[in-house]
Amino acid sequence: MATFALPQKAFVPVQRYLNRVYRPDREYVDGVVERRNLGEFDHADIQQVVLLALLAQGRPHGYRAMQELRVQVAETRFRIPDICLLPAGLRTPIIRQAPLLCVEVLSPRDRIAAMRDRCGDFLRMGVPVVWILDPQRRIAYTLTNEALTEQTSGILQLAEPPITLDVEGIFAALNVTD
Secondary structure, eight states: OOOOOOOOOOOOOHHHHHHSOOSSOOEEETTEEEOOOOOOHHHHHHHHHHHHHHHHHHGGGTEEEEESOOEEEETTEEEOOSEEEEETTOOOSSBOSOOSEEEEEOOTTOOHHHHHHHHHHHHHHTOOOEEEEETTTTEEEEEOSSOEEEESSSEEEETTTTEEEEHHHHHHGGGOOO
């Protein structure tokens, strides 16, 4: 009986990853360069709505929202959140300080279990909360070290700075046809 082995992923040193250009950018997890599921229209729509809301609400409090920026979550792990909320003065090529918030928008091929593992890297780094948005199911998840909660309505909220996002309002962007 023949057996088949899965192909081994090639080990890539950190410096090689950091000095190479990937289009689109890729994450790096313990020596393996990983592809990210790229967003489609709904993903991009939700990402834009959230980015603009975080920019508008964060700026007066000294924060800026950035999209698809490399974050070094551990010595040999680099993740690229869809959006992160950072102090306005922080301006480094790679973010090594825990963002105040990371936001992930699920692509059609993403699964919440895999995303939860991925977002665990942000929590271990010190990010206090991660919002995960599922455009297909129109569900928002809040992930902290204590729990994963889901909402189809209501408000996603940060206490400090005071930032809120209306869950139904976020997903209403998917109803726009012009």
